[in-house]
Amino acid sequence: MLKIGLTGGIGSGKTTVAKVFQVFQVPVLDADAVAKQLMEEDASLIQSITNQFGANAYVNGKLNRSFIANIVFKDAKALQQLNAIVHPATIAYAQKWITEQQAPYVVKEAALFFESGTDKEMDYMVGVTAPLELRISRVMHRDNISREAVLNRMSKQMPENEKMAKCHFVIQNNEEELLIPQVFQLHSHFLSLSK
């Protein structure tokens, strides 16, 4: 079974592209969603996060996202500590999930593939790209955060051009080129490779 990694910077449209693969009946794992789920359900992660960030890290069993974001996106060391707690568990979950799928190929979607080195576990990497200003305005609207907050998160990720240069395939999500035909072309290609 082929393993496809899907990545792109914040606001590029990874999750949107992942939904198109899902429409084509491809199993898709959203690593960001897995991380969110594990942070609220895995007892050892909850313990480590509480030890690291204090009791305010959770409110009524829910991760206090704005509290954590306020700390980690202002303090490189704290972000590194959070990543060290959350990423190994997320990577292990994804590895197990892949072995459980039965399909010609699977897609794992993650923002931080190259940053974590997990691209090496994939057969092919697909990048999603969009112009900077479009990415900024998408995230400002989606998450209701300021331009500065978006730029700050971006600065914690590998620059988009570097990321795309490392991908085998690149999808343009600039709202000019149509998305579905681009994803369909890749889908056909991966199906032909898996035969």
Ligand SMILES: CC(C)(COP(=O)(O)OP(=O)(O)OC[C@H]1O[C@@H](n2cnc3c(N)ncnc32)[C@H](O)[C@@H]1O)[C@@H](O)C(=O)NCCC(=O)NCCS
């Ligand atoms: C810090 C947290 C609580 C902030 O939550 P919030 O709801 O504000 O943001 P959300 O999770 O929706 O993330 C929005 C986007 O921010 C960027 N982002 C999130 N975490 C990180 C990170 N560790 N490093 C760089 N960028 C990140 C991604 O592009 C992501 O898609 C949350 O992002 C988190 O738990 N991050 C650690 C887990 C992680 O690394 N997830 C992303 C990759 S798997």
Ligand SMILES: Nc1ncnc2c1ncn2[C@@H]1O[C@H](COP(=O)(O)OP(=O)(O)OP(=O)(O)O)[C@@H](O)[C@H]1O
């Ligand atoms: N082609 C498009 N046309 C219109 N809106 C779009 C398009 N692509 C993405 N969007 C919107 O832009 C926002 C960001 O897209 P999406 O959540 O897919 O990005 P992402 O790369 O997964 O971002 P993040 O890393 O922050 O999770 C969403 O609100 C989405 O609906």
